[in-house]
Amino acid sequence: MSEPVKRRYDSSRRQEQARENRRRILTAAHDLFVTKGYGRTTIADIATEAGVAPETVYSAFKNKPALLHRTWDMTVGGDDEDVPMLDRPELRALFAEPDLGTRLTAFAVFNTAAMRRTARLHLAVRGAAASDPAAAAMLAEIDRQRLESMGGHAREAAATGQLAVAEEECRDVLFATTDGTLWHQLVERLGWSDERYAAWLGRLWTASFVLR
CATH class of the missing domain: 1.10.357.10 (Tetracycline Repressor, domain 2)
Known part of the structure; x- marks a missing residue:
């Protein structure tokens, strides 16, 4: 037995x-x-x-x-x-925040931590994409997934009734500011702290997206 x-x-x-x-x-x-x-x-x-x-x-x-x-x-x-990013507890909790400015500020902190993990690998994939078909395919998939994810954020923002721009514009600006380039330039090259970067990004998004 x-x-x-x-x-x-x-x-x-x-x-x-x-x-x-x-x-x-x-x-x-x-x-x-x-x-x-x-x-x-x-x-x-x-x-x-x-x-x-x-x-x-x-x-x-x-x-x-x-x-x-x-x-x-x-x-x-x-x-x-x-587990898909949009289904993770951290983001579900973020979407539960009813005030869009507070939500965007929290998302900037979340995104900064993600950039700390991902920006260097993203740059490596981007650098290899010009000569390696597998890296090029991976880069396209990364961008597709990120655009889809930012679309989810934009839809949730629009649902608050506090979004000052079109949902598509919100998605596109989020997409353009979350690929790691800004984080790499300001934090790794110019010496900003992650805390300073997150605070700045939160202010940028809040000023761009929230109804006054």
Whole structure:
């Protein structure tokens, strides 16, 4: 009667080990894509950095483009949970805020934290897109997802009755100010703190979008 228990225990340990390997692989891939470049990073490089065999990387992610896609998803969400951003509790709580100015200020803080995680990888993908079809496809998918997400924010803003511009304009301005470029220029190049950047971005959005 003890054998079934042992099998469940062993299965659980194998699943946890596989998940830990995936986390290490994704972390290694992110770091190498950012520092070495997507095109110059090989599966063997990622395996060495993660401390696993190349076969383990292929088994978990099949190929480098699939690994890039999953690395981006993990970087955006901040974890390896497969939950769309708009469905995450942090954003659902943000949408529950009835005052649009307060909501935009909070979203600027949320977005700044996201830029801290994603801007460097986004720049790496953008840099590789000119010469690598997989990176170009990933960049197009990133922009498609972000435009869709900003459309969701614009719809929620319009639903408050406090939006001073057309919903499409709100979506487009949010899209243009959340790709990491502004964060990279002001924080990484000019030395702003994340707190200063978030406060400025919140003021910009509030002045642009909220009815007076």
